[in-house]
Amino acid sequence: MLAIVKKELSSYFHSLIGYVYLAVFFGFSGFYFFATSLYSNTTSLNYMYNGLFVIICFLIPILTMKLFSVERKQKTDQALLTAPVSLFSIVMGKYLSVLLIYLFSISITLLYGIIISFFAPAEWAVILGNFVALFLIGAAIIAIDMFISSTTESQSIAAVASFAVSFLVIMFDAMTSLVSVDFISKILKGISLTQHYYNTFTVGIFNIADIIFFLSICTLFVFFTIRVFEKRRWS
Amino acid sequence: MIEVRNIKKYYGSKIAVDDVSFAVNDGEILGFLGPNGAGKSTTMNILTGYISSNEGTVTIDGFEILKEPIKAKSKIGYLPEIPPLYLDMTVREYLNFMFDLKNIKFPKISHIEEICEKVKIIDVIDRLIKNLSKGYKQRVGLAQALLGNPKLLILDEPTVGLDPKQIIEIRNLIKELKKDHTIILSSHVLPEIQSICDRVLVINKGKIVADDTAENLSNNLQAETNLIAQIQGDKEIVLRTLSNIQQIINIEASEEKSEGVFEYKIKSVSDDVRKHIFRELAKIDCPIIELKTSTVNLEDIFLQLTKDEDELKPNDLNISSNNAESEFDKGGEK
Numbered sequence: 001m002l003a004i005v006k007k008e009l010s011s012y013f014h015s016l017i018g019y020v021y022l023a024v025f026f027g028f029s030g031f032y033f034f035a036t037s038l039y040s041n042t043t044s045l046n047y048m049y050n051g052l053f054v055i056i057c058f059l060i061p062i063l064t065m066k067l068f069s070v071e072r073k074q075k076t077d078q079a080l081l082t083a084p085v086s087l088f089s090i091v092m093g094k095y096l097s098v099l100l101i102y103l104f105s106i107s108i109t110l111l112y113g114i115i116i117s118f119f120a121p122a123e124w125a126v127i128l129g130n131f132v133a134l135f136l137i138g139a140a141i142i143a144i145d146m147f148i149s150s151t152t153e154s155q156s157i158a159a160v161a162s163f164a165v166s167f168l169v170i171m172f173d174a175m176t177s178l179v180s181v182d183f184i185s186k187i188l189k190g191i192s193l194t195q196h197y198y199n200t201f202t203v204g205i206f207n208i209a210d211i212i213f214f215l216s217i218c219t220l221f222v223f224f225t226i227r228v229f230e231k232r233r234w235s
Numbered sequence: 236m237i238e239v240r241n242i243k244k245y246y247g248s249k250i251a252v253d254d255v256s257f258a259v260n261d262g263e264i265l266g267f268l269g270p271n272g273a274g275k276s277t278t279m280n281i282l283t284g285y286i287s288s289n290e291g292t293v294t295i296d297g298f299e300i301l302k303e304p305i306k307a308k309s310k311i312g313y314l315p316e317i318p319p320l321y322l323d324m325t326v327r328e329y330l331n332f333m334f335d336l337k338n339i340k341f342p343k344i345s346h347i348e349e350i351c352e353k354v355k356i357i358d359v360i361d362r363l364i365k366n367l368s369k370g371y372k373q374r375v376g377l378a379q380a381l382l383g384n385p386k387l388l389i390l391d392e393p394t395v396g397l398d399p400k401q402i403i404e405i406r407n408l409i410k411e412l413k414k415d416h417t418i419i420l421s422s423h424v425l426p427e428i429q430s431i432c433d434r435v436l437v438i439n440k441g442k443i444v445a446d447d448t449a450e451n452l453s454n455n456l457q458a459e460t461n462l463i464a465q466i467q468g469d470k471e472i473v474l475r476t477l478s479n480i481q482q483i484i485n486i487e488a489s490e491e492k493s494e495g496v497f498e499y500k501i502k503s504v505s506d507d508v509r510k511h512i513f514r515e516l517a518k519i520d521c522p523i524i525e526l527k528t529s530t531v532n533l534e535d536i537f538l539q540l541t542k543d544e545d546e547l548k549p550n551d552l553n554i555s556s557n558n559a560e561s562e563f564d565k566g567g568e569k
Contacts, residue, residue, distance in 0.1 A: 074321075080336070081284070083333070234286075
């Protein structure tokens with residue numbers, strides 16, 4: 001598993017993808033930090049985190065699109081799948097590598113918290129709540145996008161489908177409000193990522209139920225990805 | 236070393252591997268021979284655990300590939316048809332990664348360098364794989380398979396797409412590897428199998444059609460002697476004259492080679508009939524322009540065995556090999 005994490009990380013920074021992702025993310029986060037916090041004289045980083053949520057929705061597919069699709073296209077998956085390692089560690093290795101880059105990129109927001117604390121006492125509970133929420137929702141989206149990447153050979157298809165998922169995540173609440181059947185709208189609200197993102201973490205409350213919700217999404221899609229490979233072996 | 240029992244693989248309703256069973260002993264080198272699409276690669280993918288068979292078992296050194304995949308896979312070095320290379324890595328990075336992935340216990344740097352020496356890629360070790368020539372890429376793939384000195388090497392068409400010089404080099408390399416490894420090698424290039432392998436397995440349409448040593452396979456088909464003659468003179472007269480010779484079983488006239496010269500395929504019992512032919516033809520003043528024996532080699536066997544069964548007549552077992560040979564050479568060295 002470690003071998004795969006190492007290889008994936010180095011491949012992100014061998015190609016430009018890793019640098020482009022970090023540059024774009026840092027650029028936007030810097031801009032949001034400046035515009036919504038420094039420029040408007042507030043210690044609240046909430047607006048910045050809100051803005052970043054949309055940014056990561058569209059940056060994560062860049063990281064995940066080639067995870068498995070390119071392996072399959074270039075037949076390098078043959079090396080992975082015939083090596084004496086379990087499917088679980090292959091998939092987890094890939095997943096962890098993206099997660100690490102993602103974690104590294106969003107960690108910069110903690111730096112902004114420190115910068116803020118020079119001017120006025122920062123609300124660390126809210127900042128950490130936002131940070132953990134951004135991490136969890138990112139981890140869930142990464143898992144979904146990784147699953148998408150494992151189902152196709154083409155990284156463009158993987159990217160487009162992942163963008164669609166991101167868009168759906170953002171629009172989900174607006175869409176569920178159109179459903180008039182009470183029962184269905186409740187279910188839809190229950191599976192909406194953003195419902196578990198806002199309202200609790202963003203005001204500094206660590207709700208176990210929400211944490212478990214995100215972790216289950218991650219687990220579910222890691223499991224699905226493993227199943228994709230299992231299935232391919234048999235068909 | 237490896238035991239394959241009744242494996243079957245379906246792609247949808249189409250059967251790709253149909254009830255294949257064989258065993259390979261330690262230190263043996265087995266050639267897997269078959270036309271394109273015969274099921275060679277599918278079988279190899281099943282042996283290495285890349286895909287699963289629908290029925291049957293594969294046991295490697297006592298470990299069943301589906302039940303104890305990690306133990307079984309650690310015994311195998313596999314070079315697939317298209318070497319699984321990460322093009323944006325250098326050779327060294329790639330081998331380092333494969334070394335870690337396979338969880339090998341040898342000292343890393345010296346082991347990798349030793350293998351690079353063996354397959355002669357030490358001088359390109361710090362170059363990006365995407366900039367290497369096809370021959371070098373193939374060798375990097377082979378180096379990857381050799382990491383950790385696996386007991387069993389499975390090589391899927393290791394020489395395809397290489398130039399003749401590289402083919403000879405890779406073949407020699409495989410012959411060297413023979414000492415320390417059990418090898419399964421697939422190919423549709425017959426001389427390759429003939430020159431490297433102890434044993435040949437011919438596969439066609441997913442079925443094993445022959446399993447023997449290369450020599451035995453050709454001996455079995457060589458009970459009769461074949462001659463190919465180019466004779467000047469009227470076809471009818473020549474045919475009538477030759478058919479008077481007792482030892483000759485069958486004569487077939489084929490196309491006119493040059494003006495007045497026809498080619499004949501002559502089948503006879505093993506006694507040499509060449510002097511009789513010479514004497515008879517001298518009597519009717521029909522000079523022999525060319526006379527040669529056609530020996531049956533793996534190519535004939537291959538063509539025979541992979542023919543549709545309904546077309547297979549006993550007579551066909553002795554067809555001449557000229558056309559087939561040239562076609563195969565072209566196909567093989569392309």
